[in-house]
Amino acid sequence: MQDTVAIHTEHLSKRYGRTEVIAPLSLTVASGIVFGYLGPNGAGKTTTIRMLSGVLPPSSGTGTVAGASLSDPEAVKARIGYANQAASVYGDLTVEENVRFKAALYLRPRDVGPAVNATLERLGLARWRAHKAAQLSGGWRQRLCIGTAVVHEPRVLFLDEPTAGLDPVARRDLWDVIYDLTASGTTVFVTTHYMDEAERCQELALLADGHLLAQGTPQQLRAQLPGVRYALRTPHLAETLHAARALDGVTGAWIIGDEVRVVADDARTATVLARLGELREVTPSLEDVFVAYAGPTRSEVRA
């Protein structure tokens, strides 16, 4: 039977010289889910993934990934898959050769052929098998990248910004691949800057400046957010924006489309806001959550 926990770390940290890039991180990720790891540029997402993949030695702390201890990086590498934009696909090799190359690293020779065929079928890559990887579109190349990372059937798959630069259709197709993988028991640990993709994850963690700030389901993260959010419909967007920002109890205001969005400390501000336009309360989006935790001021939820 598979463990119910795919990843567990205790006080895992990374320093470069005196700079602490990942503050002691204690994280638990359940098996078989899509786990989203969010944070602004430079937050430490890739560094975390590299530590959890056995590629980068942590400065301190312990952890297990897919049942293997991080103190045994080769065991970790054999049980995980890691796909990122920079890695893994050789343009001069065919699709099949790319997958075969990776399979040969981890599988017994007699298992390679069947595993390659199964992976090409599973990811819909079979019809491209004889094509050079360089000839593939971005979406298919990314699929191939994932194919090379899962050919040895890892229990945990790390995907570092798998959909960066893809068009919306290719992004959606790639998420179908991700769900297919979790349906067969793989735990997928994915980083993304797209909030609609964060919404697709069963659980999320939010990192900023190397600190884990929050963890939970998208719903829990929205519910934990302090303050009340309103939309103000008005023909005078700029004036209303400035008026709202000047009010006591308003912590943020910005324009979205033909509305002014306002964050207030509590519902007492509603009476005054209602004088500025047609007011309705809105539920926070994950973008609201992200900005509150990791945005420039971080005043809303951080001490």
Ligand SMILES: Nc1ncnc2c1ncn2[C@@H]1O[C@H](COP(=O)(O)OP(=O)(O)OP(=O)(O)O)[C@@H](O)[C@H]1O
């Ligand atoms: N080898 C290194 N030496 C020194 N600092 C490093 C090294 N690698 C990464 N860093 C620093 O660690 C921090 C975290 O980088 P990391 O790439 O993990 O962030 P990230 O969250 O993945 O960012 P992005 O979203 O831009 O990919 C950054 O400030 C980066 O400059």
